[in-house]
Every structure is written in C-alpha cells, then in structure tokens.
Amino acid sequence: MTDKLYEIVSRVFNIPISQITDESGQENIESWDSFNVYVLLDEIETTFDVKFNLDETMEIKKVVDLRKLLQKHGMN
Numbered sequence: 022m023t024d025k026l027y028e029i030v031s032r033v034f035n036i037p038i039s040q041i042t043d044e045s046g047q048e049n050i051e052s053w054d055s056f057n058v059y060v061l062l063d064e065i066e067t068t069f070d071v072k073f074n075l076d077e078t079m080e081i082k083k084v085v086d087l088r089k090l091l092q093k094h095g096m097n
Contacts, residue, residue, distance in 0.1 A: 026091070029068060030084060033061045046083030061087075069096050 030045065031038040034052045047053040058081065065087065066072055071094045080086055 025068065026065070026084065026087060029064045030061065030087075033057055033064055041084060043085035043088060044083055046086075065091070069094075071096065 027038050027041045030036075030041050034050050034057060036050060036052070058078075062073060062078055062081075069091060071091065073090060073094075077090055077093075081090065
C-alpha cells in the first residue's frame with residue numbers, strides 16, 4: 022500500500038516520490054490545498070475501491086492520516 026499511496030500523492034501534487042514520507046502534508050507540500058486534497062481523495066477512493074465519509078476526510082493532515090484511514094477500511 023505504501024508504494025501505491027506514495028505514487029498517488031506524487032502524481033496529484035506533482036512532486037517526486039522521493040520527497041514523500043508519512044509526515045508529508047500541508048506544511049511541507051506547497052500544492053497541498055483543498056482542491057488537490059479533493060483530487061487526492063478521489064484518486065485514492067478509485068484506486069483502492071473505498072469510500073470515505075466527510076468526518077474521515079476532515080481528519081487528513083498528512084500522508085500518515087491517509088494510511089491510517091485506508092487501514093481502517095481494511096487495506097494493508
């Protein structure tokens with residue numbers, strides 16, 4: 022899951038995958054804004070065949086939050 026998640030983050034935010042860690046987020050990814058997060062969530066939901074609710078999405082501040090959310094939905 023990590024590689025696929027990082028690939029999606031890299032593609033959506035247009036940054037090299039080598040710059041992405043679990044601690045990457047709005048504080049260190051310049052293009053991390055509300056629009057791109059919406060695109061990111063759509064890509065993740067499509068790729069992993071999951072659906073997040075609004076409360077879950079409001080908690081996302083870093084890549085690690087996405088990982089935890091995917092794990093909550095049964096992705097390893």
